[in-house]
Amino acid sequence: MRKGFLAVGTVGLLALGSLTACGDDSSNEPGGSDKTPKIGVILPDSKSSVRWESADRKFLKEAFDAAGVESDIQNAQGDKNAFQTIADQMITSGVTVLMIVNLDSGTGKAVLDKAKSQGVATIDYDRLTLGGSAEYYVSFDNVAVGKLQGEGLVKCLTDAKVEKPAIAYLNGSPTDNNATLFKEGYDSVLKPKFDAGEYTQVADDSVPDWDNAQAATIFEQQLTKASGKIDGVLSANDGLGNAAISVLKKNNLNGKVPVTGQDADPQALQNILAGDQCMTVYKAVKKEADAAAELAIGLAKGQRKETGQTVKDPDTGRDVPSVLLTPAAIYKENVKDVIADGYVTKDQICKDEFAKLCTDAGIS
Numbered sequence: 001m002r003k004g005f006l007a008v009g010t011v012g013l014l015a016l017g018s019l020t021a022c023g024d025d026s027s028n029e030p031g032g033s034d035k036t037p038k039i040g041v042i043l044p045d046s047k048s049s050v051r052w053e054s055a056d057r058k059f060l061k062e063a064f065d066a067a068g069v070e071s072d073i074q075n076a077q078g079d080k081n082a083f084q085t086i087a088d089q090m091i092t093s094g095v096t097v098l099m100i101v102n103l104d105s106g107t108g109k110a111v112l113d114k115a116k117s118q119g120v121a122t123i124d125y126d127r128l129t130l131g132g133s134a135e136y137y138v139s140f141d142n143v144a145v146g147k148l149q150g151e152g153l154v155k156c157l158t159d160a161k162v163e164k165p166a167i168a169y170l171n172g173s174p175t176d177n178n179a180t181l182f183k184e185g186y187d188s189v190l191k192p193k194f195d196a197g198e199y200t201q202v203a204d205d206s207v208p209d210w211d212n213a214q215a216a217t218i219f220e221q222q223l224t225k226a227s228g229k230i231d232g233v234l235s236a237n238d239g240l241g242n243a244a245i246s247v248l249k250k251n252n253l254n255g256k257v258p259v260t261g262q263d264a265d266p267q268a269l270q271n272i273l274a275g276d277q278c279m280t281v282y283k284a285v286k287k288e289a290d291a292a293a294e295l296a297i298g299l300a301k302g303q304r305k306e307t308g309q310t311v312k313d314p315d316t317g318r319d320v321p322s323v324l325l326t327p328a329a330i331y332k333e334n335v336k337d338v339i340a341d342g343y344v345t346k347d348q349i350c351k352d353e354f355a356k357l358c359t360d361a362g363i364s
């Protein structure tokens, strides 16, 4: 895996609505004010996480509609050729701003550069395109996400009083810069424990394209190689975590081996209530979508807004104006917060056998 992690420019986090307009309409800006604003968004897939279709699409559309700005939100379904074709079609159809969640930095960069050459302004949404040329990067503090996962695993193992736990890593896609950042975060918590001999690391594998089916196969192999002795799973997101849980279930180990996650998927929240998953990381996607939409609408109108923060692209050294939001750790006790925030509904989580577990967890 490549080194040279992304550095977070400043710590200060952007409060919503605090983006300040800087400079006024200059029609020389990419996406400038002489064209009717229209924003294109390309989402990566609908399998690596349910968030893209169930949260990002919805919140972005709501934000554009509320501002009365035309938008076209499409999903590349994990296909890099389709990604490029969608981008070409959007540019031809006259989008003034293009927002992408890249499938990898190489193809992402090609799309960003092409858009730029046609006068279309661009935004990296959630994933930074290394070596790219986007005007903005809008995401969460992804090292902080990983740190919460590492701390979560330590908390669950400590609560369960596991001595010298054997840990397996299920990392995200090697082509997603976020996966590198998540790992940087959880390594910062767990590596000192491996080095001190308090914990042992028995597996460290990346899951190509965050593919949940491959994750189950990989985890099965990890478990076999460790002769069934895995005491904790650092899984980089909920889909991978659920894959590990499905294998643990087959081996009657679910509930005994803490598993981490990310995204607060409905399924993961149920896994947490059932005691099969230790924790997840909730990222308030509405805030991410709102911040990105605000910047995009600004660009579409020829305004460049200050974000007050930059992130250094490790490939080029470029300081990319950024918005990095704060993630939150979710355990059984605060699953209710995700519902209260409107990210998922009580009905989605608390049906059938989960009704009682919800009541027990204070979800009313």
Ligand code: BGC
Binding pocket: 048, 049, 051, 126, 127, 172, 176, 178, 179, 210, 237, 238, 262, 263
């Ligand atoms: C996102 C995660 C998501 C993963 C798989 C990452 O880049 O930040 O929220 O679970 O991709 O789609």
